[in-house]
Amino acid sequence: MRLVSMIAVFAVMGGVAMAQSPSTSEKLGINSALGIAPATQDFVTEAANSGEFEIQSSKLALDRGDQVSKTFAEQMITDHQKVGSQLKALVQSKNIKVTIPDGVSSSQQSMLDKLKSLKGADFDKKYRDDQYSGHKSTLALFERYAKSGDNPDLKQWAEQTAPALQRHLKMAQELNGSASN
Template sequence: MNRWIASAACAVSLLAPMMPVPMAHSQSLGEKTGVNSTLGITPTTQDFVTEAANSDMLELAAAKLAQDKGNADEKKFAEQMTTDHTKTSKDLKSMVDSGDVKATIPASLDSSSQKKLDQLRDAKPQDFAGYYDPMQVSAHKDAVSLFERYSKSGDNSKLKDWAGKTLPTLQHHLEMAENLKKRD
């Protein structure tokens, strides 16, 4: 019994530095690290809103950069991202503001998204596609996974329905992003 207690205490002390510090409306460690995606676990409503909002903010900011630095295909893609992600941002904000969804929308990008945006901003025009195109594929794979998981098992019916209706658009974005990458 004492060995078991000692082992458990050791495990807790090893894991403690990796545990997230509780913050108001913080994202769960699983969603932040993609573990939930890998395991197919449904995000909490707050995690879904946080991830969806971060995705929209990153897409909108990246699209602005693509309009300046991108090639013709990237500019066309960025135009579509601006239209669609502006709509999803408004939809999400409306659901939260109305009280239909009890969550907080982040006011700014999380550090991981900000790092990606900084890389795009710092890229020279001739190197831009090498950053933007794979980032778009990765970001849309993550978004499709997030929206699929929430639309199947989310705990807020209105948000769950919206995620399901939005999913085909995100799947189309993923196809478009994969085609961008093929042209490189």
């Protein structure tokens, strides 16, 4: 009964949030909690933002991280630059009417600012935690869009990209289990 009440509250909040901004329910995690696919613009925005966060945070790791973090960071930069290029090319070639953001979200910028203030083991711990949580939420985003997204080309791309994100999540989980130096 309590679960039904929570779902009803999320549904009402989602309706209110949708009236305010098309991406609010996605940003608040309501869509994710209910297993609802994001709108196409929300998917593209969140996919681009998360990829850019991976690149920027991993560039910091190349400067501040231990060798284990640096090795992981190199892979993240390479892979997420490739995925970002694929997204831009797909949107352009299929003339999908969305805007691809250039940077990160405000919450991701706060995370980057926090990382910039850390060094040594504190940096590695925060970087590794961010990588795990970021890949977990990004994988869920891609899986929801692949299952129920409304643009067939993006839906197929999300489905094709999800296994790489699953590998990244597993790598991030292993990274979190390794000892910091």
